[in-house]
Amino acid sequence: xxxxxxxxxxxxxxxxxxxxxxxxxxxxxxxxxxxxxxxxxxxxxxxxxxxxxxxxxxxxxxxxxxxxxxxxxxxxxxxxxxxxxxxxxxx
Numbered sequence: 061x062x063x064x065x066x067x068x069x070x071x072x073x074x075x076x077x078x079x080x081x082x083x084x085x086x087x088x089x090x091x092x093x094x095x096x097x098x099x100x101x102x103x104x105x106x107x108x109x110x111x112x113x114x115x116x117x118x119x120x121x122x123x124x125x126x127x128x129x130x131x132x133x134x135x136x137x138x139x140x141x142x143x144x145x146x147x148x149x150x151x
Contacts, residue, residue, distance in 0.1 A: 066091040068116075096120045109133060115142040122146045 062085040065072050069090045076086045094116050101124075109131040112118045115138055127147030134140040134151060143151045 061085070063087070064089055068092045068094050070094065096123065104128060104130070110148075112139050112143060115139045118142045118146055118148075 063079060064087045065076055065079070066089055067075060069088065072088050072090060076088055079086045104125070107130060110121070110128075111133045112121070113135050118132075118134075118139060119142065129149060131150040132140075132143045132148045134143055140151045
């Protein structure tokens, strides 16, 4: 089967390799690129939990802050795994 993969390039590599290993022809055509902008420091004093909608969000957060002891909510297992690997304890 011939497939087109539109995920951002960094995330597409692993998926492409898996699909090719299963015998598929894969064309990578990223529709997005992930760029981390500097919003300045965010005050976390009154924050009781964090919510991440993607693994990229977790990575962007921990690039600027130490993983706090705050609870984390995620939208999926992959994001939860990155949060755990980044040092968050309660995910």
